[in-house]
Amino acid sequence: METAEFVEIVDREGRLLVVAAEEAGTDAKVPTCPDWQVKDLLRHTGMVHRWAAGFVAEGHTSYHPDGGLPDLDGDELLAWFREGHRHLVDSLASAAPDVQCWHFLPAPSPLAFWARRQAHETTVHRVDAESARGAAQSGIDPGFAADGIDELLRGFHARSTSKVRSDEPRVLRVRATDTEDAVWTVRLSQEPPVAVRDATGDADCEVAGPVAQLYLALWNRLPFPHVTGDGAVATLWREKSAVTWS
Structure with a gap:
């Protein structure tokens, strides 16, 4: 799959995630992650989005710690998640193909790594959010799912x-x-x-x-x-x- 395809998936899956989270409510339990409520899911995924965007947008060539979890809930948490997700998508979409930054699995390029990794990160957590909402879940493209198995098993x-x-x-x-x-x-x-x-x-x-x-x-x-x-x-x-x- 091409980097641009992964960026499109990050965009779509993040939007699906936050819609499901809003419909479920931030106090709802997450069946696929029994220790979490939706607020925990949003805090974690939003933190990861910001952490990943930092490497691409700021060109960090060594590991940088994440910014921690926010003490937010309700509408403020949903808005915070949307803001971070948008920043991630924009950072990936606008980055130079040869941007140099830290990454932690083999990949054709750092940008290819981060687009792929965040596409799968966001998709799995979208499934979590939809499990909390309890309605029918969005589908996953077979080619993308196979790529995700590759990343997990061989990465x-x-x-x-x-x-x-x-x-x-x-x-x-x-x-x-x-x-x-x-x-x-x-x-x-x-x-x-x-x-x-x-x-x-x-x-x-x-x-x-x-x-x-x-x-x-x-x-x-x-x-x-x-x-x-x-x-x-x-x-x-x-x-x-x-x-x-x-």
Whole structure:
């Protein structure tokens, strides 16, 4: 996917998120994040938007901490979120393609990284907001969902910070049933997971289903659609794969 496509997704998903949050109310519980109310979701995502925009707009070439969570609620919080989201979209859309700034996963360029990362960040949290509202959820494009699985398996969990470890070597296969060539083999060990986009070799466990459902399941927003083989491997993923803010 091209950077401009990711920027369009950040724009659309952020607007969907805040509409769902407003309709749910900031005190509503977030079923997909049981410890959160909508106010927590808005504070977190709005903080991340501002943090990400800072690298692109200000060209920070080393890590900079986030600005913390605001002590806002209600209409003030919604307005604060909208302002930060708009700043992020504008920063991504207006940045020079060769802008140099810090980023934390391999990417064709820093701008490509931040546009992609914030597209997936905002989409997953839009799903959270819509779960709090309780109405029908907006869809996720299959190609975008497959890209998000790539980012999670071959980006986030390739890092030394991944907690998905197994004392004995295990193999998890992730297979989309509605998207051609969307299958991943994830080798688990005492080291960070190693994922490749193919179906080479035997697997101890396979999780399968529509790619958008797999995307959300791997981010622990939905149960796995279908599990075959050793379910303990899928359970290991559920229990150890959470990506938390630090």
